[in-house]
Amino acid sequence: MKLHTSIGPNPRVVKMFLAEKGLDVARVEVDLRGGENRRPPYNESVNRAGQTPALELDGGGFVTEITAICEYLEEVQPTPPLIGATPQQRAETRMWTRRVDLKICEPMANGFRFAEGLPLFESRMRCLPEAAPGLKTLAKDGLTWLEGEFKGPWIAGDRFTLADILLFSFLDFGAVVGQPLDPANGKLTGWFDRVKARPSAAASA
Known part of the structure; x- marks a missing residue:
């Protein structure tokens, strides 16, 4: 591969x-x-x-x-399982991955593309600069929602999964393009630090 x-x-x-x-x-x-x-x-x-x-x-x-x-x-390579070892685990991971993607990552990414990233993206795709502030607000709203739903230590509970990897990758990116994680989201701040401490976070940077 x-x-x-x-x-x-x-x-x-x-x-x-x-x-x-x-x-x-x-x-x-x-x-x-x-x-x-x-x-x-x-x-x-x-x-x-x-x-x-x-x-x-x-x-x-x-x-x-x-x-x-x-x-x-x-x-x-099924091990270690990052999506799930059982039908229920796989469904739960896909559910959380979908939620994270739709509520946070997608609006965050387009908020960047239509604002800070506009010089790079305006010749490559349809960009709507007027939508950028609203999209960034949607991403913040999604994080506030997740803060309220978060049980920990990971997004899907006691399993580290694709949902954690997805959200971490986008939040780490957001921190350097004007969309940092609000420290008021204390549970997610602690979660972010736990993910950042994993060797895979440094290996993929």
Whole structure:
């Protein structure tokens, strides 16, 4: 396998997932800032959507979208389980991953793309600068909601999962692009510090 990767929170999710699994996968660095992902050969032979990361399979073909890549890796190497060892665990992880993605990560990412990231993204996708403040507020609202739902020590309870990796990767990114975690979210602040202390966090940075 080869991981076509770049800077940014989405590729980091997969790199951190790989580190937790102890999987050593060859990497091909894609120049995101230079637009390599938006022109041939990348957007013709690797991912026609022009996004990173993409997992190139040994038998040919590519898997894109971070949750799909992580699902594939979980099947390739089930231990340690980061999605789940039982149908119930897998369902719970997917539920929390979906919630984190929709309520926090997606509005946070677009809030950045339409504001601080506008010079990079305005020629690559439809950007709505007027929507940026609202999107950032939605992400904050999502974090406040999660703070109220959080039982700990991890998002899915006593299991460290893909949901933790996803949220950590985006919050660590948000901290440097004007969307830091509000310290009033004390439970999530403690959770963030626990994730940051894991070797996989440094290995994927």
